[in-house]
Amino acid sequence: MNSQRRVHDIGGVEGWGPVPYDPEEPVFHDDWERRVFGLMFQVLPHTAKRPGEFRHALERLAAEDYFCSDGYYGRWRSAMEVLLDEYGHVDKAELDGRLGAAPGTSPGYRVEGVAEIDPKHLPPNRVTSKPERRTVRRELEEPSQFRVGDRVFAAGNDEMGHTRLPEYVRNVPGTVVKIHPAEVLPDSTAHDLGDRPQHVLCVAYRAKDLWGETAEEGVVINVDLYENYLELETESA
Incomplete structure (x- = not known):
C-alpha cells in the first residue's frame, strides 16, 4: 500500500x-x-x-x-x-x-512496480514432482526440521516483496503446535522465482506476548508460517 x-x-x-x-x-x-x-x-x-x-x-x-x-x-x-x-x-x-x-x-x-527480490534471500529451490491437479501443495522427501512443541521465532527479512509473515509475530517466541503439508513459497512464486516449497507450521502465540500485559487473558493466536521463516528460540541466545 x-x-x-x-x-x-x-x-x-x-x-x-x-x-x-x-x-x-x-x-x-x-x-x-x-x-x-x-x-x-x-x-x-x-x-x-x-x-x-x-x-x-x-x-x-x-x-x-x-x-x-x-x-x-x-x-x-x-x-x-x-x-x-x-x-x-x-x-x-x-x-x-x-x-x-x-x-x-x-x-x-498510482500503483508501485513489482518489487525486485534478490533470490539469495530466499531458500534454495527443491525439485519435487508436479501434482496432477493445480494445487499449491508439494511432496517433500525430507521431514520438517522442527517438531511439535519446539519454541521458535520468525526473524523475517527486510525485503519489501510479497511475504506471508505478519510483522506482529516477528521476533516473538511461539510454540509449534502442528505441521501441515508442504506448499510452494509465495514469497518466491509471486516474483516468478520458482516454487521453493516449504513445510508449513502452525505456531501458537500468547496474546500477551504479542500485545503486552493489557491483552486478553488466556487468548492464543495460531499462525501458519512457512518453515524458512522460523528459527529455534535457542538459536537466538
Whole structure:
C-alpha cells in the first residue's frame, strides 16, 4: 500500500478502531460487488496465475485505492485493473476511457512496480514432482526440521516483496503446535522465482506476548508460517 509497512502488517496496530461485525451482513452489498467477484474468475487465469501474485498486486496499490470506500471488492477491482494493464490486455488509459473516468485517474497510474527480490534471500529451490491437479501443495522427501512443541521465532527479512509473515509475530517466541503439508513459497512464486516449497507450521502465540500485559487473558493466536521463516528460540541466545 505504498508504505514501509505491508498491508497485512496492520494487524495489532493501534489507531484503526474496532473491527465491525454483523452476523447478518450479506455477501454482496450491491450488484457491482457480485460482478467483481465473477470477473476474478475471468481475469486471473490470464494475469496473476502464480500463487501470491494477486496478493502482491493488492499490496502494491496506493493507499487511496487499498483503503477506498468500496472496501473489499473495491480493492479486488483496482488490482484487476492494474493486472490487465501490466499484462498488456487493456491499457490503463483505455480503461479510463471505457469506464468514463477522468484520464490518468485509474489505479494503474498510482500503483508501485513489482518489487525486485534478490533470490539469495530466499531458500534454495527443491525439485519435487508436479501434482496432477493445480494445487499449491508439494511432496517433500525430507521431514520438517522442527517438531511439535519446539519454541521458535520468525526473524523475517527486510525485503519489501510479497511475504506471508505478519510483522506482529516477528521476533516473538511461539510454540509449534502442528505441521501441515508442504506448499510452494509465495514469497518466491509471486516474483516468478520458482516454487521453493516449504513445510508449513502452525505456531501458537500468547496474546500477551504479542500485545503486552493489557491483552486478553488466556487468548492464543495460531499462525501458519512457512518453515524458512522460523528459527529455534535457542538459536537466538
